[in-house]
Amino acid sequence: MPRLTTDGWLETATPHLRLRYYPQSAAARDIDQVAVVAEKAYARANTVIPANGPLMVTIYLAPRVFWQGGVTYDGNTILLTYADRNYAGVELWAYLVHELVHALAGHYVHRGSEVGGLLGEGVAVYTTSGHYGVEPIQQWAAALSASNQYIPLCTLRTAWDTQQHEVAYLEGASFVDYLIRTYGSERFLQFYAHVPSPPPALRDRNLWCRNQGDLPVSGVGRPYSQLETEWRAWLQQQRPQPVDQAALQAQIRLYDLVRQYQQQRDPAARILPPPPNQWNARLHTLFAAPAITPTAVLQEAMFVAAKRNLDQHQVAQTNAILDELTGSIATNTFTGTFGLAYRGIQAALDEQAAAVRLHDRQRYQQVTLLGGPSWPGALYTDYRWTINAITLNPNAAIAEATLQAQGALPATNVPYRITLRQIPGRWQIATAEQVAVDLSLPPQSKDIAQRNGVLWPFPE
Ligand SMILES: [Zn+2]
Numbered sequence: 001m002p003r004l005t006t007d008g009w010l011e012t013a014t015p016h017l018r019l020r021y022y023p024q025s026a027a028a029r030d031i032d033q034v035a036v037v038a039e040k041a042y043a044r045a046n047t048v049i050p051a052n053g054p055l056m057v058t059i060y061l062a063p064r065v066f067w068q069g070g071v072t073y074d075g076n077t078i079l080l081t082y083a084d085r086n087y088a089g090v091e092l093w094a095y096l097v098h099e100l101v102h103a104l105a106g107h108y109v110h111r112g113s114e115v116g117g118l119l120g121e122g123v124a125v126y127t128t129s130g131h132y133g134v135e136p137i138q139q140w141a142a143a144l145s146a147s148n149q150y151i152p153l154c155t156l157r158t159a160w161d162t163q164q165h166e167v168a169y170l171e172g173a174s175f176v177d178y179l180i181r182t183y184g185s186e187r188f189l190q191f192y193a194h195v196p197s198p199p200p201a202l203r204d205r206n207l208w209c210r211n212q213g214d215l216p217v218s219g220v221g222r223p224y225s226q227l228e229t230e231w232r233a234w235l236q237q238q239r240p241q242p243v244d245q246a247a248l249q250a251q252i253r254l255y256d257l258v259r260q261y262q263q264q265r266d267p268a269a270r271i272l273p274p275p276p277n278q279w280n281a282r283l284h285t286l287f288a289a290p291a292i293t294p295t296a297v298l299q300e301a302m303f304v305a306a307k308r309n310l311d312q313h314q315v316a317q318t319n320a321i322l323d324e325l326t327g328s329i330a331t332n333t334f335t336g337t338f339g340l341a342y343r344g345i346q347a348a349l350d351e352q353a354a355a356v357r358l359h360d361r362q363r364y365q366q367v368t369l370l371g372g373p374s375w376p377g378a379l380y381t382d383y384r385w386t387i388n389a390i391t392l393n394p395n396a397a398i399a400e401a402t403l404q405a406q407g408a409l410p411a412t413n414v415p416y417r418i419t420l421r422q423i424p425g426r427w428q429i430a431t432a433e434q435v436a437v438d439l440s441l442p443p444q445s446k447d448i449a450q451r452n453g454v455l456w457p458f459p460e
Pocket residue numbers: 098102121124
């Protein structure tokens with residue numbers, strides 16, 4: 001049974017973790033599965049970064065996206081996004097592995113060493129087998145290294161925060177993977193735990209890079225500059241492919257646009273808050289809900305579709321969605337093929353919900369395909385759909401939506417899969433079925449995870 005903390009979070013404990021979440025949130029609904037995945041993610045993180053003695057990590061699950069959706073604080077505390085519509089496109093296991101690596105590293109790495117930045121983020125992305133899910137790290141890094149977007153390692157070490165985000169994280173992960181492949185994890189860990197971080201105010205970065213670059217580093221016993229040369233020569237042997245370059249460019253474009261959306265349309269998502277046990281009422285309010293305007297919901301659902309297409313190597317389709325989203329975020333309207341279909345689908349679900357609330361059977365039947373979901377008949381004071389994702393097919397669509405209802409059969413964040421058909425001028429609902437949440441790792445990702453040198457511990 002969860003316990004209620006003094007500041008209003010529910011808490012469920014596992015052997016290594018305290019999971020905290022808001023009552024009635026998606027996390028509260030799924031907490032049993034979340035707890036299982038979280039312990040597996042802890043085990044995964046622990047295979048790369050050994051735990052220095054017993055450790056209890058507190059993980060807060062917030063039902064909204066902020067930045068990329070995960071942050072680790074000092075003092076064994078993590079804040080994660082757990083939302084039904086995660087427009088950052090990261091699954092729970094990936095957030096957990098990444099942030100738990102940071103939490104474990106905080107204890108493992110020597111004071112004054114490079115816990116964050118290049119190696120810290122690199123080892124987190126490496127252990128997850130990708131930044132936003134499972135990604136072909138070395139193929140993408142090979143394409144990057146052959147391009148003019150490559151950032152020298154010492155620039156990343158000395159000015160991490162001002163570099164292109166996806167490029168910086170990818171280089172870190174690829175470099176860490178290369179070191180572990182070449183020197184073994186024991187020597188890598190010695191290197192990681194001791195390599196000094198640059199002084200905070202660096203007036204002459206080039207001088208520091210030259211001096212540091214020539215010093216042999218502990219563990220691997222070679223200077224940083226030589227490691228960088230060897231690593232890039234190895235990347236060249238991986239034969240970078242145009243298809244990897246195109247996928248990487250689409251990922252960079254996607255997340256540049258996510259950040260732009262946050263700045264323009266979801267400003268709460270640009271807040272990097274203090275640890276949740278220090279939140280005031282305003283922060284609780286901001287983090288307790290996602291953006292809810294109909295336009296924001298659809299733009300976020302389009303981001304979800306773009307990420308899914310990218311994951312399925314549909315780069316052209318990803319870019320087509322991003323083209324429309326770019327215009328939509330600028331104008332806050334929908335004019336393209338995707339946007340107009342999304343609007344039509346949202347209108348159909350809103351119409352059906354209004355018919356239920358008003359107990360208007362005729363109106364209900366107009367938005368329902370013949371043989372579709374039967375008239376509920378019972379009275380509801382509230383009945384609302386929220387769209388989380390849409391898959392478009394010719395003249396048909398699948399909407400993933402959650403239902404809130406007060407009345408005959410109350411519902412709180414109940415997930416549904418709704419199929420729709422397009423008829424001239426509008427959409428009709430063909431089926432609506434409640435679905436179970438499944439937090440397991442998509443099986444098709446396992447291949448790439450193993451090619452990245454990571455043996456995935458999740459059962460099939
Ligand atoms: Zn990180």
